[in-house]
Amino acid sequence: MYYINEKTNMLVALLAQYGVKDVVLCPGSRNAMIVNNIAENGNFRVHRFTDERSAAFAALGMCGEDRQPVAVVVTSGSALMNCSPAVVEAYYRHMPLVVVSADRPQEEIGQNVGQTMLQADALRHCTRCSVNLTDAMGDTAYFNHRLVCEALVKSISPVAGPVHINVPLPDVSECEQSDTAPSFDCQPILFRNALASGAALLTSDFDFIFDDARRPILVVGQTTEPLGRMMMTSIRKQMVVLSEPLSDLTSEAFDGIFSNMPSELLPDLVIYVGDNMVCRAINRSFASIGNLKVWRVSAEGDFASPFMHLAGVVRQTPESFLLQLEAYLKEKAASRNNTMGEHLSDTMGEHLSDSMGEECFDNNFLRAWTVAFAEERQRLDEAIDTQRLSAAATVAYIHEQLEDMEYDYRLHYANSTSVRLACRYATGNYVYCNRGVNGIEGCVSTAAGHSLATDARVFCFTGDLAFFYDQNALWNSELSGNLRIVVFNDHRGSIFDRVKGLAASSQRETFIAGYHQADARGITTQNDIGYIAAKTIDEMHLGVVKLLTEETSRPMLLEVFLD
Template sequence: MQQQRKSSTKLNAQYVAQLLKKHGCKTVVIAPGSRNAPLLISFVEDGSYRCISVPDERAAAFTAMGMSLAEREPVAVLCSSGSAVVNFYPAVVEAFYQKLPLVVITADRPKELIDQGVGQTMRQENIFTQHIQYSANLLRDPADDMAKAYNQRIVNEALLATAKGPVHMNVPFDEPLYETTTEINEARYIGELKGERVLRTPKLQQLAEVWKESAKVWVLAGQLLPNSELEDTLNRLNQKSPFLIFSETLSNLHCGCNIHSIDRLINTIGQEEKAHLQPDLLISIGGEVVSKMVKKYLRTFSPRQHWYLDERTEFRDTYGVLTQHIQVHPALFFKKLAEKVEEKPAAWRDHFLALDQSRMRAHREYLEKAVFSDFVAFKHILAQLPEDSILHCANSTAVRYAQLFDHPKEILHFANRGTSGIDGCTSTAVGHAMATDKMLTLITGDVAFLYDSNAFWNDQLPTNLRVVVLNNQGGNIFRIIEGPDDSAHFEAYQETVHQHHLEGVARTFALPFVSVGNERALQDALKTFYMPGDTPKILEVCTSRKKSPQVLKEYFTFLRNEKKDG
């Protein structure tokens, strides 16, 4: 079919560029190279894609993944052949565990040249097998109808599989790589219609019986995208048959019966209360849970029954007591369950909700007096977040401090908790900011910031991004988690204490940079931090690497003592 637009002469490049669009993809992040020229030509010349240049492949893939958080559609990242490909792997793994629709497209050399001493070649086919929902290894230069049909089918299949997570397309090309044509071959789109999963009534009745027999029910929510339908169904069920919801910032779940800060409660109650809190029935939903304490608690105070709700087939037996995997969307499940359950007393739930409220008051009281530290800095940063904005927390202490605060519903929370790496937190935030009009704040540590500094090597940096770096001169988390912090190896090999100048990163990418080192200066800096600008802005908050863990430790002691008084 004739079109005026140009494309590469390579049929595979034409197929991929057309089919991505037909499956809803609007954005392609492109890392430079020559072997991928047919694809990048086809994407750019197509005219309908937003094409973004990010030279570092690891940053490029996380940027694309971050964009998918806003677009909720497949977002593609493209690279050349050779080691460029494996730099995609950290983002592939993260997208796999977060089930995000990342499409990784790798250009390849002809198969007969692999392992034969030819430059920039390696074994690329199926390279992400363990963490990918579909690997499409295209045939080079499909000539006959069967080969053409095959390549189109597997590209479609890959794109349909993005509903479950990341997919890979490996596309081999031989030279010439730069020829273009206006004679573009129409690619065949294959759609897929799926019926909604339903629960059969007898089984639902059995589950409702278990619910009825369980005096103490917990719903534990891991990482979720905002879902008002789920909130409504949980609220309706809770009015009829009270239970407790344990959620985290990353659950983006705001119901009337939430314990939002799990550690603040579980780490500050005595053995008797812990035993009283023990669930008869635990229902878990969503992805990863940040709180280590709740995992430890549930392995000791195990529920009699544990149901895990997820549309995917994999079991998740985090606490070693899973009794029922329910393969249905949580909102649908709770809606159906609400039709079957009977009224229950609310005393147990209300006791712990009241205890949670008293912990919240003690939390505020403690932070009023605490000395300047990461925790206190967090209080001020969170207080100044613009309404209706997005917060990304890097892995390490940032995401953990965030869990100790109560957050307004209007703030959406994200973090790379799929595998909890520090390697792409900034790139993910950059990508997410690029795909939204909302203001986006990233709170990160100095090590994570330095690690992913190429996140800013991006030709379309968003102006709605604000990065706060808590610079405690190393990995402060290692002073907080259990383990020795005074061993001969600790500072050099775990904390990795440093005096590097973060400002250098800002200067490299011509970004405004402000550094503060006390509470008053932080408060002042925050007053202008969110004013509009032409680039992202970076705010460095220098804190003491020894005082911050102390302030956190004393916090839990203070809250534990509050229990005795209150």
């Protein structure tokens, strides 16, 4: 007999797929479903222990034989804490002990229900990974699957150690039963530690990642340091690359493409390098693709994928991975050319097209994206009214003028609307942005701090709310003339115009978008900052020239009014 419970079935399936052979089972009612289904499953050697402290140490002893993960399953409440001595020992001995604790549903925690305590993260300080499965609404199955995979991977890599998987479950009396073993279709998320000594990715690794993909896309999010651009030339010849100025790779604007994405642009493989993306539509579009595989590349080996569908993780620095990817694609291209030459000499071209189809990606996919990029660029350029003052016209004009400047400069864009303008019109530059958490606080202060660490000219583009929120950034006598600020003032947070569902709110302007009537003149005066106001397109042009060319001993600010 088996219990039918999604979290239980998924957990048991993944324990088997990650190669867990030995499981120590402790008695209890809350963990009864997990205990029963593991004991009924033929993939495990099960061991009975009544005392959880002894059970956890017994599991630790089993780990010592071949240093493979061994699981111990306990019920809710203090049973979990009885495992803590063995967990601490496993932590300092780098042993892959997997603690699985059943828990009460969230609504029963703190309600004087028996055998109940705060179990989530109870062992966090002495584990390599601690996860708490959820019953929350949304894509719960994928979320729980990713958490269990992450925990099981981190029990052995990059450094072995104990992990804790906490599983809130209903009462066993509420679950359906079946005489048939439950089948749960879930694949393990694979992990490749390419930062280990001598562990550079091999051709076979890339062959495995690409598998039978015909429509791969490389997505490059924000990077801490500018990446070299030369390596991307050969990569772009063979696969689509979606990058934003926050990665320093020559990028194409693509946000608008995702608003109505045709099927011929949908990928079957995404390789995700770097951190946050500005574009949110890409997350929803990729998450909706049923047969998509996503491989995540990061130096930390994190399991982050806003696109869901995570199939594998490569622990590698973005720059090293891209260099190895470039070499792999060049090798594949050379091999394909050799194959083509052999076919030409042996068969005078017969079967040539078939050979190419087996060796390379879908060229129609690459061409379709090339057309989409060009159409998006044309749409954005045509959307700018050169006779009307706008934030887009200002950003485009500044970047056009910066191409003629002979000095070194850095670009900072504040969050919300400003950084989205960078993704459209600053595509040839590396852009700094506090994109880690995407908050508007501190955007100006970050640029001000950068200006103190370089002789280069530092430009900061910000909306009005972000600027007024961080006006104390200018309350500093150390700032000099290399800091230049552009404030787009439309007396509100215009980013909220993009949020569906707010148009009907009568409170949007006042309480949500933060309507105000302030300007930056007084702030610049009290802080000895040069001030330029622009309320027409001509005033903006003149102000930009002054902002870019005039030498001053103190910072300068251009405020563009967009009423």
